[in-house]
Amino acid sequence: MKRNAQLTGFASAIRISSLSDEFKHPSTIDTIPPQSKKRKAAEATVASDTLSAQRSSKRIASAAAVKEGPPTPLTTGSPMDSDDEFMSGMSSDEDMLQESDNDDGSADDFGFDEPEPDLGYSQKGAVEKQEKRKFDINYKVYHPEDIQAQQDDLIDEVNMILDIRKEDAAILLRHFRWNKERLIEDYMDRSKKVLEDAGLGPSMTGPPKLEVIPGFMCDICCEDEKGLQSFAMKCGHRYCINCYNQYLGQKIKEEGEAARIQCPADGCKRIMDAKSLDLLVGADLQTRYHELLTRTYVEDKDQMKWCPAPDCTNAIECGIKKKDLLRVVPTVACDCKHRFCFGCILADHQPAPCELVKMWLKKCADDSETANWISANTKECPRCNSTIEKNGGCNHMTCRKCKHEFCWMCMGLWSEHGTSWYNCNRFEEKSGSDARDAQAKSRVSLERYLHYYNRYANHEQSAKLDKDIYHKTEKKMIQLQSASGMSWIEVQYLNSASQALQTCRQTLKWTYAFAYYLGKVNLTAMFEDNQKDLEMAVEALSEMFEKPVQELADSKLKVEIMDKTSYCNKRRVILLADTADNLANEVWTWHPKDLFDYFKS
Amino acid sequence: MFATKRLGKELAKIHGSLPPGITLVTAEGFQEWLLDIKVLDENPIYLNQTYRLKFKFSQSYPIEPPEVTFVNTTDRPIPIHPHIYSNGIICLDLLGTQGWSPVQNVESICMSLQSMLTGNTKNERPEGDAQFVASNRRRPRDIDFYYHDNTV
Numbered sequence: 001m002k003r004n005a006q007l008t009g010f011a012s013a014i015r016i017s018s019l020s021d022e023f024k025h026p027s028t029i030d031t032i033p034p035q036s037k038k039r040k041a042a043e044a045t046v047a048s049d050t051l052s053a054q055r056s057s058k059r060i061a062s063a064a065a066v067k068e069g070p071p072t073p074l075t076t077g078s079p080m081d082s083d084d085e086f087m088s089g090m091s092s093d094e095d096m097l098q099e100s101d102n103d104d105g106s107a108d109d110f111g112f113d114e115p116e117p118d119l120g121y122s123q124k125g126a127v128e129k130q131e132k133r134k135f136d137i138n139y140k141v142y143h144p145e146d147i148q149a150q151q152d153d154l155i156d157e158v159n160m161i162l163d164i165r166k167e168d169a170a171i172l173l174r175h176f177r178w179n180k181e182r183l184i185e186d187y188m189d190r191s192k193k194v195l196e197d198a199g200l201g202p203s204m205t206g207p208p209k210l211e212v213i214p215g216f217m218c219d220i221c222c223e224d225e226k227g228l229q230s231f232a233m234k235c236g237h238r239y240c241i242n243c244y245n246q247y248l249g250q251k252i253k254e255e256g257e258a259a260r261i262q263c264p265a266d267g268c269k270r271i272m273d274a275k276s277l278d279l280l281v282g283a284d285l286q287t288r289y290h291e292l293l294t295r296t297y298v299e300d301k302d303q304m305k306w307c308p309a310p311d312c313t314n315a316i317e318c319g320i321k322k323k324d325l326l327r328v329v330p331t332v333a334c335d336c337k338h339r340f341c342f343g344c345i346l347a348d349h350q351p352a353p354c355e356l357v358k359m360w361l362k363k364c365a366d367d368s369e370t371a372n373w374i375s376a377n378t379k380e381c382p383r384c385n386s387t388i389e390k391n392g393g394c395n396h397m398t399c400r401k402c403k404h405e406f407c408w409m410c411m412g413l414w415s416e417h418g419t420s421w422y423n424c425n426r427f428e429e430k431s432g433s434d435a436r437d438a439q440a441k442s443r444v445s446l447e448r449y450l451h452y453y454n455r456y457a458n459h460e461q462s463a464k465l466d467k468d469i470y471h472k473t474e475k476k477m478i479q480l481q482s483a484s485g486m487s488w489i490e491v492q493y494l495n496s497a498s499q500a501l502q503t504c505r506q507t508l509k510w511t512y513a514f515a516y517y518l519g520k521v522n523l524t525a526m527f528e529d530n531q532k533d534l535e536m537a538v539e540a541l542s543e544m545f546e547k548p549v550q551e552l553a554d555s556k557l558k559v560e561i562m563d564k565t566s567y568c569n570k571r572r573v574i575l576l577a578d579t580a581d582n583l584a585n586e587v588w589t590w591h592p593k594d595l596f597d598y599f600k601s
Numbered sequence: 602m603f604a605t606k607r608l609g610k611e612l613a614k615i616h617g618s619l620p621p622g623i624t625l626v627t628a629e630g631f632q633e634w635l636l637d638i639k640v641l642d643e644n645p646i647y648l649n650q651t652y653r654l655k656f657k658f659s660q661s662y663p664i665e666p667p668e669v670t671f672v673n674t675t676d677r678p679i680p681i682h683p684h685i686y687s688n689g690i691i692c693l694d695l696l697g698t699q700g701w702s703p704v705q706n707v708e709s710i711c712m713s714l715q716s717m718l719t720g721n722t723k724n725e726r727p728e729g730d731a732q733f734v735a736s737n738r739r740r741p742r743d744i745d746f747y748y749h750d751n752t753v
Contacts, residue, residue, distance in 0.1 A: 220663055220703040221603065222610035239703075246603065247703055255698055266702035266709075348677045 045363040061559075137330045139318035139342065142304075144294070145317055151297050154180055162187055167273040172198050174259040175271075177300040180378030199262065199271035200234075208233070210241060219245055220264065237265035244280045248272070252285055308345050309338035317343045325354045326596055327584045348506055351579035352514040356601050358511040364453065370447060373446055382411050452516040459509035463502055466542060470498040474550050484553040493558060497545055497565045504538045504568050507576065514579070519589035523582060530578055534571040541568050605631050611702040611706050627644050627652065633657050637677070638711050640718045641693045646681060647718050653677040654714065655689075656707055666701035669710055688734045692727065693717065 142150070151170075158169040161184060175198035176183040187194050210229045217224035218240035219570075232238035239247075247264050251257045261277075263270040274293070278286055298304045298315045307314045312334060320330040320342055329350045339348040343358075349357045377581040378389045383404035390397065395408040405414035477491040511531045519526055541564040544557065549558055582588050590596060608631040615625055625637035634656040641645040657668040671679045671689035679685065684692040694700030695713055727733070 220607070222607050242603075243664070243703065246661065252663065264703045266704050268702075576733045 137318060137320060137328065137332060137342070139316055139330075139332045141307075141335045142315045142317060143335070144313045147294055147297060151178075151294065151363050154178065158183065162191075167275045168195075168200055170257075170293075171200060171271050171273055174296060174300070177200075178297060199269045208273075208279055210279065213238070216240075220247070231280060233263055233270050233272070233278070235263050235265070237263050237268055237270075239264055241280060245282075248277065248281050248289075252281075252292065253291050256292060259296040279500050284355060305342060305345065307334035307336060307338055308340055309334060309336050312336040314340060316342065324531065326599060327353075327586060329353055329580065329583070349510045349513075350507055350576050351583070352510045353583060355596060356514060356517050357510070359595075360456075360516065363449075364456075373468040374493065379408070379411065382406055419458070449516065452512045456509050456512040457510070458506045462542065463505035463509070466501045466505065469545060470502075473498050473545075476552065479549050480553055483549065486553075493562045493565065494545075494552070497541060497561050500565045500568045501538065501542055501545065504534060504572050507539060507572050508535055511575065511579075517590055518594055519591040521587075521589050523587060527575075527579065530571070530575040534568070534575050537564060537568045537571050540564055602666075604658055604660055607663055608658060611708070615708065620710065620712060623632055623708070631658060634707065635672070636647055636707070636711055638715055638718075640715060642719055644719055644721070646724050650680070651677060652680050652718075656710075656713065663706065664678055664705040666698065666705070667707070667710070669696055669714075672752065680718055681724055681726065682718060682721050683725055684717070685694050685727070686733055686737075687726055688737070690733075690737070 038140055105182060146189045151173075154173055155166055155169045158164070158180060159166045159172060162169065162172075164172070165192040172183055172187070172194065173180065176186070183194075208231070212227055212233050214225075214226075216228060216230055216238065218228070218230065218238075220239050220243040223240055223242070227287065229239050231241060231244055243264070248261065251261045256332075259271075261272040262268060263272070274289070277289055281289075295306075298306055301317075303319055304315050304317045305315060314334050314336060316332050316334060317331075318330060318332060320328065322343075325343045329352070331339060331350050332342045333339045333350050340347055341354060344357065346354075352360070364572075374387060378387045380386065381388055381399040381402065383406075384399060384402040386399060388397070388399065388402045390408055396405065396414055397408050398405050406412060407414055431562055473494045477488075477494050479496075480486055480491045483489060508531070511527075511534075515524075515531070517525070518527070541561070544561050544564060547557065608629060615628070619625065622639040624637045625682055626637055627633040636654045637651050638654060652753045653672045654672060655670050655672045659665050659667070663736065671685060671691065671694070673679050673689060679687055679689050686692070693713070695705065695710065704710050
């Protein structure tokens with residue numbers, strides 16, 4: 001019933017008009033204002049889309065560790081550990097066979113849904129160790145301390161090789177966007193120019209220090225008190241400590257700069273180094289500065305991205321190239337369990353490639369379908385051009401705005417119809433039939449879009465509802481433990497089921513966006529079969545999942561849920577493996593055919 | 602007060618002497634000053650014209666740049682320039698946080714604007730001027746100017 005409850009903006013608008021068709025008597029006309037109600041409805045849907053996307057991100061992440069496995073719970077670990085689960089989405093057919101071989105066995109469990117304390121590290125290891133499969137995405141998760149260590153290593157290395165101060169090495173590395181090889185090569189060739197470009201111009205020796213210079217007047221604040229402390233970097237532009245403090249505070253706090261803060265002097269390209277900065281500002285600014293510095297390391301590297309989950313400080317390294325994004329959907333899972341696409345940073349959108357996702361979201365957000373709806377469902381008053389939706393009655397239309405009376409069928413003057421009331425039998429001009437053809441076309445296009453959109457939105461909504469149930473599940477599991485005397489580990493099957501529902505719905509959701517752009521070939525039928533199988537399994541599981549606690553305690557239902565959970569996960573892997581395979585081999589055709597041509601060129 | 606002392610010094614210097622073509626109109630308090638500028642050479646676009654500049658200073662001046670705009674009065678039009686909108690907003694990197702340096706001052710800004718006008722040969726407004734003027738509600742400093750043409 002929850003599925004029926006949600007009507008999208010488009011659907012509800014259509015329903016209203018079809019309902020009103022039932023009122024046969026009055027010939028009423030609605031003059032639709034240029035900004036139709038429908039648009040509002042569409043906006044509302046979109047707003048909730050983004051909201052849910054944000055809110056669900058954590059949730060989906062927690063579903064990352066959903067395992068496909070046989071139903072018997074067991075507390076011991078299995079050789080097939082959960083670490084490679086995110087990979088299984090892309091696994092090839094041989095793996096599928098392997099996994100189904102495992103099916104009757106009892107060597108798997110649900111205990112891995114809870115994170116193990118060392119998960120982060122074991123996962124990293126696992127990724128490295130894994131032999132390369134066709135669609136695997138190799139990536140590594142880095143924690144803040146790893147990122148710091150990497151930077152320090154690079155700085156130390158450059159410091160040793162080029163024999164320059166560590167601060168200078170850091171500035172040079174940032175200047176070269178952390179490309180160590182290029183830095184060393186360029187430095188060997190023409191060290192003077194490299195230093196100059198990086199803002200390290202001709203240098204005097206000695207550590208940075210504050211000085212009191214008699215007769216000094218600060219050019220910024222015009223202060224010339226005796227004993228005023230001042231500072232100058234190696235460029236010699238000297239300002240008082242207060243001005244420096246203000247200046248750096250503005251740059252760091254307000255403008256979020258760190259790696260490229262220049263000397264306050266006009267046109268001076270000298271870059272503020274970490275040691276000088278520590279001398280000039282308080283502890284809070286220093287901390288912020290170093291945070292921002294660390295951040296530039298990740299941001300400067302094309303192969304690194306921050307995990308977009310709220311409050312997550314990890315970064316992910318992945319070698320995927322932009323040009324590969326039409327053939328691969330590089331889904332990665334952070335140690336915080338957030339699953340996202342490395343290509344576009346959006347939450348996991350397998351099997352749809354990034355460009356398709358971008359198009360789909362844009363389509364859902366913009367008004368292109370509003371225009372389609374208007375052209376499919378309305379006509380314009382021949383006199384004042386107000387957009388009119390006929391919401392019932394006969395063909396005798398009276399425009400509410402200009403009181404023009406005309407025939408809905410032929411759009412001609414009503415007065416010419418004489419006595420043939422409620423029935424236009426005038427000869428159809430060609431223009432009339434052309435107009436109807438165009439209308440029919442836009443009706444089909446709208447219906448096609450709505451077909452996929454409704455299913456897409458439905459899974460999004462259902463995932464949200466399943467999530468609500470998941471919150472109750474935790475309570476249920478505790479109740480179950482006390483009601484049935486089951487142990488903690490024995491009730492984890494509900495957790496697994498919930499996570500499977502989230503992951504599978506996320507996938508299903510995107511299969512509909514994917515299908516909208518998919519051209520019709522033989523493969524499409526197979527894809528649709530896979531989609532149908534997964535959808536049926538998910539809906540069945542969702543239904544079982546909603547049962548009251550007493551029934552859940554029943555061991556027969558428990559086995560059924562566990563069976564269904566593993567079946568859902570399996571169907572998902574099959575679907576994803578199939579789509580990824582075809583994507584990689586570029587055998588899909590698109591609707592329209594030239595959908596991605598702009599991307600390839 | 603950070604800005605006060607600095608502005609006091611600047612004002613004292615301005616009262617002493619100003620470069621040719623720049624005159625102080627009012628400087629009451631340290632929040633808003635008005636200055637007039639003229640283009641000194643024979644550039645036909647700006648010949649025999651005087652333009653009025655309004656400077657607004659924040660508390661953090663000179664760490665932050667002042668807000669500088671041309672103002673329109675009966676005998677002071679807004680100069681025509683591909684980087685000056687018809688509402689007086691100036692698109693100059695010097696006045697944004699990126700291009701600003703705290704050692705710049707009112708006098709140096711006036712001189713920069715003089716030379717920006719002197720060097721111009723295009724008798725035109727920026728692209729999309731009408732739309733920008735009609736829709737802009739932001740303070741000049743918050744606008745991300747896209748520098749269409751850095752050669753001007």
